[in-house]
Amino acid sequence: DDGYRLWLKYDPITDVAQRNAYRQAAQYIAADGSSIVLKTAAKELQRGLQGLLGQPVPVVAKVESGSTKRGILLIVSPTANVSVTGHSQDGYRILAQGRNLVVTGRSGAGVLYGVFALLRELQTGQPVSNLAQASSPRIQYRLLNHWDNPNGTVERGYAGSSIWKWYELPNNLDPRYTDYARANASIGINGVAINNVNASARYLTPEYLQKVKALAGVFRPYGIRVYLSVFWAAPKVIGGLKTSDPLDPQVKQWWAAKTEEIYKVIPDFGGFLVKANSEGEPGPQDYGRNHADGANMLADALGQHDGIVMWRAFVYKANSNGDRFKEAYEEFKPLDGKFLPKVLVQVKNGPIDFQAREPFHPLFGAMPKTPLVLEVQITQEYLGFATHLVYLAPLFKECLDSDTQTKGPGSMVAKVVDGSLDQHRISGIAGVANIGSDRNWTGHPMGQANWYAFGRLAWDYHLTSAAIATEWAKMTLTREPKAVATIVDMMDKSRDIYVRYTTPLGLHHIMGESIHYGPQPWLAKAGRPDWTAVYYHKADSLGLGFNRTATGSNALALYSPGVQKQWGDPKTCPLNYLLWFHHVGWKQPLPTGRTLWNELVTRYYTGADSVTWMQQRWASVKPAVDPAVHADVTARLQIQRQEALWWRDACVLYFQTYSRQPIPAPFAPPTRTLAEVKSLVDLYQLK
Ligand code: BDP
Secondary structure (H helix, E strand, O other): OOOOOOOOOOOOOOOOOHHHHHHHHHOOOOEEEOOOOHHHHHHHHHHHHHHHHHOOOOOOOOOOOOOOOOEEEEOOOOOOOOOOOOOOHEEEEEEEOEEEEEEEEEEEEHHHHHHHHHHHHOOOOOOOHHOOEEOOOOOOEEEOOEHHHHOOOOOOOOOOOOOOOOOOOOOOOOOHHHHHHHHHHHHOOEEEEEOOOOHHHHHHOHHHHHHHHHHHHHHHHOOOEEEEOOOHHHHHOOOOOOOOOOHHHHHHHHHHHHHHHHHHHHOOOOOOOEEOOOOOOOHHHHOOOOHHHHHHHHHHHHHHOOOEEEEEEOOOOOOOOOOOHHHHHHHHHHHHOOOOOOEEEEEEOOOOOOOOOOOOOOOOOOOOOOOOEEEEEEOOOOOOOOOOOOOHHHHHHHHOOOOOOOOOOOOOOHHHHHHHHHHOOEEEEEEEEEOOOOOOOOHHHHHHHHHHHHHHHHHHHOOHHHHHHHHHHHHHOOOOOOHHHHHHHHHHHHHHHHHHHHHHHHHOOOOOOOOOEOOOOOOOOOOOOOOHHHHHHOOOOOOEEEOOOOOOOOOOHHHHHHHHHHHHHHOOOOOOHHHHHHHHEEEEEEOOEEHHHHHHHHHHHHHHHHHHHHHHHHHHHHHHHHHHHHHHHHHHHHHHHHHHHHHHHHHEEEEHHHHOOOOOOOOOOOOHHHHHHHHHHHEEEHH
């Protein structure tokens, strides 16, 4: 198995009784309607059923009168009773009706999602009597963000190059585009921003818009809309204007005309994603304007078109002498209420930058007048590239389930994001894609689960990480119950294991400079102080951690009083966030009964040893998993083990130069020196 088919394998069901029961129930498909997405639904159902049942299943327009056959009816109806909560346009219901099964929704897309839900039930072995269900997504815009560049590279991509072949488009449509759309639709993703947020102006040229149009044409039958990341200075770079000032009439006019042009080419264009005045990108602040001025100008340009602006809050001013943690909040919080209705502000899950564990971003709950998009990173920039097995659903959920307490207990980030907390009309979630040209899409075969989990949680954040992992493993790897349980257990623990051997107890941003690979806690000089490691861990002879309480940077004050109270006291602050908020003495006893130093070392050692545990667990499922996939994961786990030891040794040896404490029993001190580990990191920094 080369992994190309992802979770949409549709291999014949081997359980004969089950297959026969499904065969009985699915003798034909009736799809009545002209919507192009409904046609896709029928085609996908046919493809799935024919694979799973090993027999042809015809698609007909209408139920033949007098027929005694049992079929599956796909029905679009504006009054379909889809579900009580969520976005009913995308919702579906599966129900038994007489001898038939009906999949219904208020749109073709709803039916398509229902079809994939039905196929999922068959793939995971649910009895025919148990298929009835209804569901609607809680979040309206469910997007992948590709950080793909026009030259085919992918920023922070670890699975080959970009899947978009710009030099072949629009004439040559790689079949992979369709398979990509199928995979996305199967998990409810309904939009893709196809280019890097560090954007090129090229995409807005007439030539490239033709290429984008070709992709949009492939995605449309799957209910997926295309979005573009825009380069703020485009009016200057390709428009010949002298300025990109959002309040300049010519600039406004340029964007309005450009937007018209886009909608002529792509009538269902989704809108714009913007990274402005961040990490060297141009933006409205270059002209003394603020983010709202910029975002609103684009919202105006969208006019009556059904599009949105997703304006990123990932900003941190140059030469900040305080705490990067606070900067996005300080810039955006005062703008709450100043954005036009089509603007959503896109906020990363945590305040720094996609670290292995971050407290939730303080902007969640702090901008009640603005719809906020939650942005998570599916590509594992800070979580082991494509060599570490890290299942990310627990990370995504940790953020979604965090209680901001801004409107009293129960004000979860999820409720901010789905708009229910502040009654917003629009809502969105975005995942930075981990997809590339590798045959198996994600490099690490288990990386597929992160793409899958993002979509499933975007649809329904109430699903548990384990439930999602179980679905995915059954569809992708094996149906053997013991193997499924073993794999799900490994997956569910993998993120905590990764945190233990890289950044336990709330350490953050101590990875290799620029490439963000491997450990470099000693990094003290970089382009900016807040790109170093020492800025964040603040190790000294007394202790470790960033004091963000009132006696330190006071970033804690950005949270609601209940959160401040809990996190502000080192005794009640969860250990997972301890060093995010406190500078803790090396000999300070922790609730675990160990001192900070001993706890730190224990976590690094047990974390690295847990990778060996994962290797053993994975070895035990060998008979149940495809040999090629098994061998691939086995090899990557070997790398993971080596790199876990690298992280462990680098960090304990380096921090030991401050703690001046021995490695506690029963752990054996590293057999290499700090200098040796440092040189290993230098290797990756060589030009
Ligand atoms: C950082 C990445 C950088 C991205 C940036 C962003 O290292 O490549 O451009 O995020 O989100 O984590 O804009």
